[in-house]
Amino acid sequence: MKNQLNTVLETLEAQTEQSLERLFEILRIPSISTDPAFHQDCENAAQWCANMLNDIGFEAKVFPTQGKPMVVGHYSPDFEVSGPRILFYGHYDVQPADPLELWDTPPFDPHLLDHPEHGKIIVARGASDDKAQFLTFLEACRAWHYVHKSLPLHITVLLEGEEESGSPSLPEFLDTQKESLKADIALVCDTGQWDNKTPAITTMLRGMAFTEVTLTGPNRDLHSGIYGGPVMNPIRALTKILGNLCDDQGRIQIPHFYDDVAPLSDNQKTQWEALNFQDIAYLESVGLSVPAGETGYSALEQLWSRPTLEINGIYGGYTGPGNKTIIPSTASAKISFRLVADQDPHKILQNFQDFIRSQIPDDCSVSFQNSDGSPAVCFDQSSIYVKSAAKALEDEFGTPALMMGCGASIPIVESFQNVLSMDALLVGFALEDDCIHSPNEKYNLSSFISGQRSWARIIDAFTRIN
């Protein structure tokens, strides 16, 4: 089997130029999903993807939706295989390119340029997010198919065209295509490395819970001269409650809030500490300098493994220009939680409500408007998929793969879990400075090459999973 992989890797190396040409073809299609003017370009990009898949042995088809089409391709090996069935996910749509005047080269005229730190870079809208990323996987498949006439696994590729505009058609599509998309593991290539030397697998995503709380005091806005004193001001009551939700150590005071938060494993903690993340530089990039989260946790631990409560918005009373001396009838705040480990969104919101209710003054009433939340996603790092992929990445980069967290949620991962009952393996080769969603988006040529090689190694490793 080792030889089988080596031949694929050699083929990838020999075909770098052709694979770049293919990448440039798709990069030239301005498949901006959010702007109706580019609808035909999105259709063209979907067709290009389907052609590419058919070209390398997939049975691929473009599926129309209410929005942009989905591309699905199935590969059935010529021989009996024992490895897992794979669903690979990427997206062919891109962000709008404006402001155009900030681009050094036209966004849909891809260029291979020299970069002082990264060597050769591919510059174009969509280079890193997500066209070159998903092509790393398809090029690995192409080389494997070319060398061995068959892929060694059952692979389904799903390429979406609405990721940059909220994936409105995806949940229904997954649901109706459930049977054909079902696999043992989903591979998603839309994340990044830790840095240009260190590959990464994202295994922890924080969950979410959201509510809006409204306190009502008097039955209408009152004149503060005629009522100021004896009358309860709901803004005062709300600020008192919200202002004491966290103690001076940044610990959230809601009872049982931390009950289902797992402590970080020593192993994980050591790995993250070794990254030498620059807390201060990170804060300075947003105009701050003093870490403000829970005492005793590094910024990375706070972001990846600790829950938060944020007041996203607050409003009440008169908020226009000048002054109006009223005691308002109501005051509201929008509050969201980022959740980790086993924290249950419904339980968190219930405990929050109970805690607020226990503190409101006798004379105020309170109401809550909750939104759908989602628990944290935490993939088992000892799973055979994660371990196999980590080993493959280490073989490629010569550096152990970092198990990263992500402070935000990634909707597709939730959809795979909820609709297809399937874990996802998040492996990507983007870098922090790829300028995704910004002018002069780029993807390192080294990312494009080692990405292809990494997927070839992961495919190879997966053939040994029973």
Add this chain to the structure above:
Amino acid sequence: MKNQLNTVLETLEAQTEQSLERLFEILRIPSISTDPAFHQDCENAAQWCANMLNDIGFEAKVFPTQGKPMVVGHYSPDFEVSGPRILFYGHYDVQPADPLELWDTPPFDPHLLDHPEHGKIIVARGASDDKAQFLTFLEACRAWHYVHKSLPLHITVLLEGEEESGSPSLPEFLDTQKESLKADIALVCDTGQWDNKTPAITTMLRGMAFTEVTLTGPNRDLHSGIYGGPVMNPIRALTKILGNLCDDQGRIQIPHFYDDVAPLSDNQKTQWEALNFQDIAYLESVGLSVPAGETGYSALEQLWSRPTLEINGIYGGYTGPGNKTIIPSTASAKISFRLVADQDPHKILQNFQDFIRSQIPDDCSVSFQNSDGSPAVCFDQSSIYVKSAAKALEDEFGTPALMMGCGASIPIVESFQNVLSMDALLVGFALEDDCIHSPNEKYNLSSFISGQRSWARIIDAFTRIN
């Protein structure tokens, strides 16, 4: 002199019907100052007032302004007089009458109706605020002039037409007419009795200070997934500070806040306690039931003699529909103080700012936007004007006049102090249930009659002041 007054009182009684006819004339003019459609009506009302004044021996003139005209009339007695020079103030403009459908009789078609509690009432827009009120004084003058051919004091009458729209022309007018308006005491008839049996003089008005505080954290709104944890949320910081501005006893925690607050005199306290003010009924009228101000003070004491801090408005972050999981860059609150006794608005704001600055987290910056404030007004209850008027009111009602406070400020009183360096004597005959600014505004016929008689008695009493 007693006979002189008695003849005037008899004349007032004899002319009740004619005085009511005159009142109905001015009530029929829809002098709504805020609505340009009624501009000519305001001019007509001003002219009516000037004619009325000229009719009873004043030299009166209508003065155009940028807005509605001012009416000024001077009365110079035929003989040498020793009493104080008086400036009487009222306003001929009224609030809009809508919603018209809630009126039982048309707002500008005055009616004399029966009321189960108050006997005869005069129903029309402006009946209580302020046409019948200022006419009580002019009718007293008319009767005096009719009986004795001359008033016994130098009296200037100033009738404004913009009181219901913020008096924009008044300060400049007072300034340019300073010499002709200067007097020893201003009489203002735009306040009320305590109840229909108890006359009142308003001697305490709370002052105002106003500021808007803005906390800034990160240099832009941030994604709460990518930054939530290590980054300071300025709404959290602001709510923490605002939420602790008052302790559990309702005491404001700003250092030195109460330094210049005078305790209520035992005498005043006893008088107010005897009023048996219904705290709970007052709160229930606005949907509340639990007194929320400073512990140890009755609602009336809180409203009339204690300072307050109110958060009039608060805003920050996302306040639209639904949710947006950001950490906002800024959070703001609009804050006003009601001041009493010798509290200085500038010192109060300075202490507030110092107190806030001492609490903001290292990483937040803070800015303040102050507005003009004004100190409390507290007239000396032992002044000869107050004592004379109180005696006159007691003679009329058979009940001692109550020295009332007012939780709000009355701009004209400040203007008289600031521009004309003159105290005001606030005597009025309105009642709580007069529905001013609302449909079915009324004025008790008994208020109209005893108001006229009270002013005759006050004029008489003032002639004995040297």
